[in-house]
Amino acid sequence: MKENKKPTGIKKLWSASIYSAKGFKACYQSEYAFRLEVWLAVVLTPLGYWLGESPVEKVLLITPIFLVLIVEMLNSAIEAVVDRISLEQHELSGFAKDVASAAVSISLIIFIFTWIIILL
Secondary structure, eight states: OOOOOOOOHHHHHHHHHHHHHHHHHHHHHHOHHHHHHHHHHHHHHHHHHHHOSSHHHHHHHHHHHHHHHHHHHHHHHHHHHHHHHOSSOOHHHHHHHHHHHHHHHHHHHHHHHHHHHHHO
């Protein structure tokens, strides 16, 4: 029997990086909200670094920006899987999409509150 060889070490890391870049690109191309959040991150990340008075404040201002991006990508993935299963209306499909959307809203609230608390 012939074993199916999977990449290891640097090759595996390289492959994972390629898949991650493909996922980022796909989300950017297909999701308007994600594109908007990416551009906000491009602007707000250096601003958060500049406005933070200590290393801890810098991290606390920058981290929620990326939390929003992560949760938005997970939301998009959940929506894609639900739509892949069926485009037909179903209570559980609506539940999954609504909960994922609520997670995005919570991440945005965390971002806003963090910036308000630190900067005011």
